[in-house]
Every structure is written in structure tokens, then in C-alpha cells.
Amino acid sequence: MAGRQIFDPCAFRNVEKDGKIIGYSFAFKAQYYRSITLSIVRDLTVEVDGEKAAREDIRLTVNGQPFTLEEMRTVIDPEYRWEFGDFATVTVLKDGGLSKGPHHLRAHQSIAPSYMPFTIEKDCDADFDIA
Amino acid sequence: MNCEIKRSVSLYSYQDEFYNHQLDLEGCLRETAKAGAAGVELLAEQMIRRFPLPIEDEAFREQWFGWLKQYGLTPSCYDAFLENRIFDNRTLCLGEQISMMKRDIRLASLLGFPVLRTLVSTPMDVIEGSLSYAEQMNVKIGLEVHAPFSLNSSWAEGYLSMIRRTGTRFFGFIPDMGIFCRNIPDVTREQYRRKGAKEECLRIVDECYAQRREKGFVKIKYDLNLGKANMEYRMANGMQEMLDAVKRAGGGPADFGYANESFVYSWSDPQDLIDNIEYIFHTHAKCYNIHEDYTETATDIAGVVAAYKKAGYTGFLSTEYEGGEHLRDDLPVDSIEQVRRHQEALRRAIEG
Numbered sequence: 001m002a003g004r005q006i007f008d009p010c011a012f013r014n015v016e017k018d019g020k021i022i023g024y025s026f027a028f029k030a031q032y033y034r035s036i037t038l039s040i041v042r043d044l045t046v047e048v049d050g051e052k053a054a055r056e057d058i059r060l061t062v063n064g065q066p067f068t069l070e071e072m073r074t075v076i077d078p079e080y081r082w083e084f085g086d087f088a089t090v091t092v093l094k095d096g097g098l099s100k101g102p103h104h105l106r107a108h109q110s111i112a113p114s115y116m117p118f119t120i121e122k123d124c125d126a127d128f129d130i131a
Numbered sequence: 132m133n134c135e136i137k138r139s140v141s142l143y144s145y146q147d148e149f150y151n152h153q154l155d156l157e158g159c160l161r162e163t164a165k166a167g168a169a170g171v172e173l174l175a176e177q178m179i180r181r182f183p184l185p186i187e188d189e190a191f192r193e194q195w196f197g198w199l200k201q202y203g204l205t206p207s208c209y210d211a212f213l214e215n216r217i218f219d220n221r222t223l224c225l226g227e228q229i230s231m232m233k234r235d236i237r238l239a240s241l242l243g244f245p246v247l248r249t250l251v252s253t254p255m256d257v258i259e260g261s262l263s264y265a266e267q268m269n270v271k272i273g274l275e276v277h278a279p280f281s282l283n284s285s286w287a288e289g290y291l292s293m294i295r296r297t298g299t300r301f302f303g304f305i306p307d308m309g310i311f312c313r314n315i316p317d318v319t320r321e322q323y324r325r326k327g328a329k330e331e332c333l334r335i336v337d338e339c340y341a342q343r344r345e346k347g348f349v350k351i352k353y354d355l356n357l358g359k360a361n362m363e364y365r366m367a368n369g370m371q372e373m374l375d376a377v378k379r380a381g382g383g384p385a386d387f388g389y390a391n392e393s394f395v396y397s398w399s400d401p402q403d404l405i406d407n408i409e410y411i412f413h414t415h416a417k418c419y420n421i422h423e424d425y426t427e428t429a430t431d432i433a434g435v436v437a438a439y440k441k442a443g444y445t446g447f448l449s450t451e452y453e454g455g456e457h458l459r460d461d462l463p464v465d466s467i468e469q470v471r472r473h474q475e476a477l478r479r480a481i482e483g
Contacts, residue, residue: 003462036176084150086180
């Protein structure tokens with residue numbers, strides 16, 4: 001019930017560019033206990049109302065800089081870590097974005113700290129409204 | 132009797148408050164001092180943003196040492212993470228890993244830490260290749276001995292033979308008190324109960340843990356393939372029989388979850404600490420749930436402290452509260468109170 005907050009409750013929205021809605025975004029925290037280079041985020045998947053986003057349509061933004069999942073594989077700069085306890089913004093490209101009203105989101109984080117013999121796999125669920 | 136055992140807090144303990152932005156780095160130091168500890172242990176990658184840049188910055192270091200002075204704290208241990216698989220297509224080569232280890236030794240030294248914690252995944256060659264630099268910087272490398280690993284094992288023997296061969300005084304062990312668990316922590320059991328585990332299955336797993344403890348845990352072997360070594364270890368300690376019993380009792384996902392989780396904990400005889408005392412220079416005083424009466428749910432504080440007194444240990448017992456991971460999905464976490472109680476429990480054991 002009173003579990004810790006994973007998503008920024010104020011960050012669910014459609015994304016507009018040049019007067020057109022080009023997708024949607026949300027922000028969440030890494031479910032691990034230290035900051036990480038984006039290179040060890042082995043995967044992120046996003047599913048809204050059961051519809052899975054294509055890998056190439058996903059961007060993760062840290063410190064103002066968006067990266068594709070493919071680009072994240074080589075991001076190791078200290079200025080672009082996913083800081084512990086800080087939200088990173090996920091943007092999903094989708095013409096027209098999400099319809100107004102309630103939606104269910106499942107975002108999956110796959111993080112691979114080098115010392116672990118396995119990858120941390122975490123499903124993060126949220127119900128939200130698009131105003 | 133030697134009572135020079137010192138108390139520290141690993142800021143890892145406050146991760147939930149840090150995650151929620153209720154405490155920042157200075158707040159964690161303040162709470163550490165309020166809990167009565169003399170030492171502080173840091174995971175720089177957890178609480179210093181833009182790691183490692185600020186540590187290279189003199190103004191940041193001035194602030195760090197200013198806080199330590201203000202709160203009366205001594206640096207005890209710097210927890211490093213050798214990110215040797217930082218890229219997904221290869222493991223860093225030996226030279227790159229040694230460079231990373233040297234960087235971390237240097238960072239530890241810049242912040243005044245006399246000990247650097249490294250993890251069991253650190254290859255022996257990387258440790259050996261960093262020893263002369265560690266000596267030069269006067270920072271000791273401590274290998275964390277965390278369940279499923281243990282002292283007095285063929286795994287530990289590999290490291291001891293390296294110590295004997297090189298004659299180094301700059302490498303040793305950091306036991307984690309999760310290897311001195313009398314039973315599975317109550318917060319773990321409650322977590323699986325909330326997930327729907329059956330009482331009968333919980334009892335089966337608890338009894339299997341008690342039997343493992345009574346018979347003595349079969350120790351893990353040295354293998355850089357940690358997944359393989361861990362599975363062999365679990366099988367040798369009766370995992371299959373336990374899973375079969377849970378299955379016969381009609382166990383579901385929560386029951387199997389608890390059964391698998393039971394291998395996160397282990398029991399070693401505290402005598403192991405005495406046998407290895409010359410190679411131990413820091414200790415993670417792991418804790419999971421400290422009750423109002425200052426009893427810890429699982430770890431054998433009394434046994435560990437008694438062994439350390441007998442051996443004349445003068446290092447730190449550094450509180451590492453980890454119970455939050457069994458609560459945070461559906462309950463609030465109060466690390467500040469848990470650390471306070473644990474420090475008091477340690478104080479009583481040390482001074483008692």
C-alpha cells in the first residue's frame with residue numbers, strides 16, 4: 001500500500017513538437033541502490049494498455065540529454081548517469097500520443113551490475129490519466 | 132579482554148531515505164553521528180552525484196572533511212564496485228580492471244578511507260595487480276565475505292594462498308554478518324506471507340534452514356563463474372530436497388520465492404573470525420530487523436562480538452541495515468530508527 005514511489009506522479013503526458021503530438025512520456029527511478037552508467041541498463045520495455053512500444057521508439061533522458069537504447073550501450077560519462085533516487089524521463093514516439101483518460105503502464109527495467117551473476121529485472125506498474 | 136571494537140554505519144543503511152529525498156549525504160552523516168557511531172562507510176556511487184567527478188574536486192573534499200569534523204566521524208570503509216562488465220559486449224581486460232581498481236583506491240584515499248571494500252566478483256589477478264598501488268596509497272583492499280561465501284573454505288583458501296605468496300599486508304577480508312544468521316529474518320518471512328505463501332511451506336523452509344545450520348553448511352568452491360558455483364553450493368545444501376518438499380505441500384510462486392530466498396542467508400561458526408583475525412580489518416554488521424528490545428531477528432551479534440573480543444579485533448563493526456528491501460514494495464521503511472537500535476545493540480554487546 002505505502003510502498004515507495006517509483007514514478008513521478010506529475011510526469012505522465014503527451015509530448016508535443018511543432019504543434020503535433022509525437023508521443024508520450026513518463027519519469028521513473030532506477031530500482032537499484034546506487035547510480036549507474038546507462039551502459040549497464042541492458043533493456044527497457046514499455047507497454048501501455050497492453051500495447052508494447054518498439055525498442056527504437058524509446059528514449060531515456062538524463063541530465064537533459066535523450067538517448068536511444070542503442071546509444072545507451074556506450075554511455076559511461078559521469079554527467080549522464082542515472083542517479084540513485086532521481087527520476088529519468090522515458091519518451092515513447094507514437095503519432096498522436098495517448099488518448100485522453102485513464103491508462104495502465106508497465107515499464108520493465110533490466111539492469112546488470114557487473115558483480116551480479118544475474119540481471120536485475122523489475123516490472124514497474126502505474127495507473128495514470130492523460131488530461 | 133580487549134574492548135577496542137569500534138562502531139560505524141554504512142550509509143547503504145539509509146538508502147530508502149536517500150531514494151525518497153528525505154536525507155541527503157549530509158543528512159546521512161548527521162544521522163550516523165546521532166546513532167552514536169564513530170565511523171562512516173560510504174558507497175560513493177550511491178550518494179555522490181556525477182561520480183566520480185566531485186571527489187576529484189577540492190571544494191567538495193573540503194566540505195566532506197568539514198562534515199566529518201562537524202559530526203565527529205572517521206571514515207571507515209569505501210565500498211567500490213568494479214564495473215568490469217560496463218559494456219554489454221565484453222568484459223574489461225585485466226589492465227583495464229586494474230586501472231579501475233587503482234582509480235577507486237585513489238578515490239578512497241582522497242576521502243580519507245583506510246579500507247576499500249571489493250566484491251567477490253573481483254578476479255584475483257586484479258587484486259594482486261593493485262597491491263603495490265594500495266600500499267603506496269595506504270588503503271587496504273578488503274574482499275567482502277558475503278553469503279553464500281564463507282571463511283575457512285576452499286574459496287577463502289585461494290585468497291589466503293595469494294596473501295602468503297605475496298606477503299601483502301594490504302589485502303584481507305570483510306566479513307558480512309549475513310554469514311552469521313541463526314535463522315531466516317522475520318521481515319523476509321512476513322514479506323512472503325504478504326505475497327501469499329502458505330504456513331506449511333514457510334515451516335518447511337524454516338526447518339530446512341535449521342537443519343542446514345545444524346549439519347553445518349557445505350561451503351562454496353572458488354569459481355569465477357559465480358552462477359555455477361552458487362548453484363552447486365545450493366544443491367550441496369539440500370536445495371532440491373527442500374524444493375521437492377515445498378512442491379509436495381502444494382507450494383506456489385510465493386512459497387518457492389521464500390525457498391530460494393533462504394539461500395541469501397547462511398551460518399558460519401563465529402570461531403571462523405578468530406581463526407582469520409589477522410586478515411580481517413573491517414566488518415559489515417548486517418541487520419534485517421531490530422526489535423524495540425534491541426534484539427536482531429537473525430544475526431548473531433553476541434556470538435560475533437564475543438569472538439572478536441577474544442581475538443582482540445580493533446576494527447569497525449559497520450551497521451549495514453538491509454531490512455528495507457523486504458518492506459519497500461508495500462510498506463514504509465524507517466532506516467533511521469533501525470540503525471539507531473542496531474548501534475545500541477552493538478554498543479551493549481561490545482561494552483557489556
